[in-house]
Amino acid sequence: MGQIELVLDGASLRCDDVAGFATGKLKVRVDARALDHAEAAWRLQLEAVARRAVYGRTTGVGANKDVMTAGTAEDGLRLMRSHAGGVGEVMSEGLVRAMLLVRLNQLAAGRSGVHPRLLVAVEGALNNNALPVVHRIGAIGTGDLTALAETALTLAGERPWGVGEQPPVAFGTGEALGFMSSNAATLAEAVLVMVELRDLLKASHTVAALSYIALGGSPEPYASTVHAAKPHPGQAECAKEMRRLLGMAGVPKPGRRIQDPYGLRAFPQVQGPALDAVQYLEKVLTTEINASTENPMISVADNDVYHNANFHTAYVAVALDTARATVHSVAELSAARLGDLVEPDQTDLPPFLASGPAGSSGVMILEYVAHDALAQLRQAALPVTLGTAVVSRGLEDHASFSTQAARQAGTVAAAYRIVLGCELVAAVRALRMRKADLVDLPVREAFERAEAVLDSRLEDRSLTEDVERAAQLLDEIG
Numbered sequence: 001m002g003q004i005e006l007v008l009d010g011a012s013l014r015c016d017d018v019a020g021f022a023t024g025k026l027k028v029r030v031d032a033r034a035l036d037h038a039e040a041a042w043r044l045q046l047e048a049v050a051r052r053a054v055y056g057r058t059t060g061v062g063a064n065k066d067v068m069t070a071g072t073a074e075d076g077l078r079l080m081r082s083h084a085g086g087v088g089e090v091m092s093e094g095l096v097r098a099m100l101l102v103r104l105n106q107l108a109a110g111r112s113g114v115h116p117r118l119l120v121a122v123e124g125a126l127n128n129n130a131l132p133v134v135h136r137i138g139a140i141g142t143g144d145l146t147a148l149a150e151t152a153l154t155l156a157g158e159r160p161w162g163v164g165e166q167p168p169v170a171f172g173t174g175e176a177l178g179f180m181s182s183n184a185a186t187l188a189e190a191v192l193v194m195v196e197l198r199d200l201l202k203a204s205h206t207v208a209a210l211s212y213i214a215l216g217g218s219p220e221p222y223a224s225t226v227h228a229a230k231p232h233p234g235q236a237e238c239a240k241e242m243r244r245l246l247g248m249a250g251v252p253k254p255g256r257r258i259q260d261p262y263g264l265r266a267f268p269q270v271q272g273p274a275l276d277a278v279q280y281l282e283k284v285l286t287t288e289i290n291a292s293t294e295n296p297m298i299s300v301a302d303n304d305v306y307h308n309a310n311f312h313t314a315y316v317a318v319a320l321d322t323a324r325a326t327v328h329s330v331a332e333l334s335a336a337r338l339g340d341l342v343e344p345d346q347t348d349l350p351p352f353l354a355s356g357p358a359g360s361s362g363v364m365i366l367e368y369v370a371h372d373a374l375a376q377l378r379q380a381a382l383p384v385t386l387g388t389a390v391v392s393r394g395l396e397d398h399a400s401f402s403t404q405a406a407r408q409a410g411t412v413a414a415a416y417r418i419v420l421g422c423e424l425v426a427a428v429r430a431l432r433m434r435k436a437d438l439v440d441l442p443v444r445e446a447f448e449r450a451e452a453v454l455d456s457r458l459e460d461r462s463l464t465e466d467v468e469r470a471a472q473l474l475d476e477i478g
Contacts, residue, residue, distance in 0.1 A: 006101075009034050010109030011290050013102075015282055018188065018289065019195040021101045021126075022094035028101060028126050030108050030119050037110025038119055041298040045113035045174055048298070048305045055296050055307055056177030057113075062392035076176030080153050083180065086135030086146035091185070093163060096131045098188035099147065102289045103179075111292040111299065112178040121155050121169040130164035134185065136407075140389050141400030143293075143311045144185040152179050181294040183313050183402065190316060190406040191285050196413045197327060198278050200420065201271070203478030204330060205238065207424045208267055209245040209443045210450075211337045214430035215346050217264045218255020219248050227268060234279070235272030242268070245443040261346070263337035270333050274326035281319040288316060313402040314385075320405035321383040324412045328381040331419045335370045338419075341426040342367065353429050355458035363426050366463060370422040377415035380408040421471035425463060428454055428470075446477040 006017055009031040020026055049057045049071055060067040061079065069075045091099070104122045107114060125131070132154035138146030153159045157168025171179070211217075220226070227239045242248070259265065297306045340346045342353060342363060354362030384401040391399075428450045431438075438444035453469045455461075 005029055007031055008101075008105045008108045010037075010105055010107070013105045013286075013289050015191045015195060015285055015289070018098050018101055018191045022098040022188075022192060024093070024097060024129065028104065028123055030104065030123050034108035034110060035116040035119060037300070038107060038112070038114065038116045040300045041110050041113050042115045044300055044303065045178070045298045045305065049174060052305070054174070054305055056181075057174040061177065063395045065395070071173060073171060073173050073175075076171050076174065077156070077158075079176045080149045080156070080171070080180070081158070083145045083149035084153050084159070086138035086150055088135050088137035090162070091134045091136055091147075093131055095185070095188055095192065096134055096162075097126065098192055099134070099144075099185045100126055100131075100151070102188050102191070103148065103151075103182050103184035105289060106182055106184065106291065106293060107179075109290070109292045111297045112181070112294045113298040114175045114178040115172055117169055118155070118171070118175065118179060121166070125155070125164075125166055128164055128166055130166045131162050132159065133162035139183070139186060139403040140391075141183070141186065141313045141317055141402035141404070142396065143181060144183050144403070145180050147185040148180040148182060152176065178294055181311055183288070183293060183311065183316070186313065186403040186406050187285060187288050187316070190281075190320060190402070190409065191289065193406060193409040193413050194278060194281050194285060194323070197323060197409070197416075198282065199478040200413060200416055200474060201274055201278060201327070201330070201478075203474040204271065204334065204420055205241045205245060206443060206446045206477045207334070207420050207427065207474075208264070208337065209242060210427040210431065210447060211341060211423060212242070212246060212264055213436055213438065213441075213443070214427050214434060215260075215264060215337070215340055216256045216348075218257060218260050219246070219252035220255060221260065221265045222246075222248060222268065223252050232272050232276070234275035235268045237275055238268040238271040245441070247441045261336065261340050263333045263340055267333060270329050274323070274330045277319070277323040277326040281323045284315045284319045288313070312398075312400060314400045317385050317400035317402035317405045320402060320409050321385050324381040324405070324409055325383070327412055327416055328377055331374055331377055331416045334419045334423045335367075335374050338367060338370055338423045338426055341423070341430055347430055347434075349430060349433050353426060353433060354460070355433070356460060360460050362458075362460065363429060363463065366422040366426055366467070369467065370419045373415040373418035373422075377412050377419070380411035380415065382408075384408065417471045417474060418467065420474055421467045424450060424470040424473070425454060425466045429458070432456065433458070449473065449476060
């Protein structure tokens with residue numbers, strides 16, 4: 001059975017498609033009609049430069065916008081060479097695949113003015129697993145110019161391939177800027193981390209449900225009546241999922257405590273904003289990966305060229321800032337539940353869930369690990385949208401910093417995974433010590449999976465492997 005083929009038309013790419021393609025398990029094909037649209041735009045841009053000034057085609061770029069150029073293919077090569085100045089670490093193969101897919105889909109929308117041969121070249125590179133070497137540092141949310149210039153020069157045969165290779169393709173007159181004018185690298189990174197955060201938030205319901213059982217939580221805070229009275233979508237979704245996992249039905253009975261700690265009682269109210277924020281982020285990114293971001297934009301329908309700012313990614317930056325901030329709040333509750341799990345007054349179990357001689361430490365160290373990760377997460381959750389930049393001799397006087405927001409979101413996801421992993425290790429240990437009967441609860445399946453991979457020994461020992469295994473298990477239970 002062959003690989004599944006992803007067909008690009010410039011309008012229907014999903015974030016899950018990008019995440020799936022990044023694994024290298026899919027093939028891609030540009031829809032034939034999209035190639036026709038691209039050729040029509042290419043022909044129009046050739047006509048347009050003959051009758052009017054067109055940015056980046058008959059002029060320089062940035063503050064050189066008023067400097068007239070010869071408008072030759074050699075001008076385009078000089079533009080790519082001058083902008084291929086990315087530095088720092090090299091992007092992972094998965095991220096490069098995702099970047100190329102996003103850019104190819106945007107080109108398939110048919111408004112860039114590049115010849116279809118460039119679309120075919122990118123399609124071939126992806127299907128042959130030929131990947132350029134792309135550096136991560138060089139963008140501020142107003143176009144991934146360095147990343148795409150490095151990619152373009154690789155396609156043109158001027159730079160070596162990082163993985164695989166394929167014959168060079170020529171960039172014609174006006175096609176350099178048409179190819180480079182995009183935030184495909186930033187969007188790819190944002191999409192991949194959005195999918196990870198979405199899955200971690202799903203897993204957090206299960207982890208919180210296991211802690212709920214270990215702590216003998218009250219069902220009252222999750223009652224449908226409570227959340228119907230304050231019907232935020234994410235909050236209601238969280239409460240509903242907790243009721244499902246914990247087998248809650250009908251009018252809840254009073255819990256063992258009149259008031260549970262916030263880690264249990266306020267979970268829907270804190271998890272809800274994160275669910276809503278990540279859902280909104282997915283909506284924004286879906287729009288962006290199917291958008292025409294080129295400046296100038298070639299409109300065949302209007303038979304004209306539009307100079308514009310669709311390359312500006314304020315929507316992406318704001319959505320990422322919000323998502324990171326809300327995930328930080330959820331992670332704080334996870335750390336709080338971990339603190340409850342090591343407290344005998346909350347569990348009726350030994351301090352730190354220890355088993356052994358007096359003074360045994362049990363899972364004491366997990367709090368330190370979780371709060372270290374939480375501190376890292378907190379720093380990465382700080383907003384990027386409060387900054388600005390003035391570049392190109394003052395002409396470009398605003399930046400979204402969505403690129404930095406996407407990078408920081410990756411740090412948030414990695415740190416949140418550790419925090420949740422620590423809570424999961426402690427919750428499973430508490431349930432083992434309590435010998436809890438989960439036979440009738442849907443959350444039992446997740447508990448059994450965790451039991452199968454987490455070390456059952458209760459004596460004092462290193463918990464490094466436990467946390468690492470729990471952190472990876474989150475993908476499965478999410």
